[in-house]
Amino acid sequence: IHRFFCLDPLFFLHGPASGIKLQADKREPLLGASTMGESQVFQLAPEDLRTDEDNARIAQFMLWMNGGCTLQKKSKNSDFKVYYQSVEGNPIILIKGECTVLAELEELVEFLNPRTEEQTSTMMKATDTMYTGGRIVALLDDKHKILYGTFKVPNPISDRDFVWKELSTMLDDNSALVLGESVEHPDHPEKKGMLDYVRGKIFSSGYHVKANGDGSCFVTYLVSVDPQGWLPPMITNLLAADQAENVKRLRNHFAAKRAGS
DSSP, rough: OOOOOOOOHHHSOOOOOOSSSOOOSSSSSOOGGSSSSSSOOSSSOTTOOHHHHEEEHHHHHHHTTSSSEEEEEESSSSSSSEEEEETTTTTEEEEEEEESSOOOOOHHHHHHOOOOOOHHHHHHHHHOTTTTEEEEEOSSSSSSSEEEEEEEOOOOOOOEEEEEEEEEEEEEEEEEEEEEEEOOOOOSOOOTTTOOOOEEEEEEEEEEEEEEEOOEEEEEEEEEOOOOTOOOOHHHHHGGGGGGGHHHHHHHHHHHHHHHH
């Protein structure tokens, strides 16, 4: 989630959330063994458990990922790159980060698709420096879950929280996708007190992981998030590039894991 700063603290301190809100899936959470820490994504065919809505989201994500993006930054020491893309009808720009990660496809997908609170905390803290806590609200099936998370931002701006539905699926034998977008859930209603979190909105966020065939994967992270409140899109867009660093932090996590093994 973005790093936020402001020009006028009294103006940007706190504000009402707005925008389209999707209702969370009404299915009851599963209680089977597959929800207790081990993903079944690799045991399922790509089309299994996917809805028409899922397929539409996947198609849109792939269109954005392969669309016309403007290169903003590239590393001199690796293949890490950052791109921006404008989305029609949305003042918040789309951020794309990409790089090679030294990990097998299954290892990466297992890490990015946590099934326990401990796994979720480890993954989020490794990839997002603003994450302060959260929980798995519901494990809907072996490809879908609802999550809640809180994120720290610099004073005096109010911290943000998010509720999102996540899809984890294979696309084919060599690639996978972990994709999220905001929803509403009765266990975590939006609160609007001055001391409460400001509820942000995830338009789209996800990791596309493609095996290179040499024990590494090329990972693309795509995100468009509105922090809501009285933070203008111009300020959000100026400071949004840090989100692309999530994929580099993912790379660094697995590099450190390799070095320590």
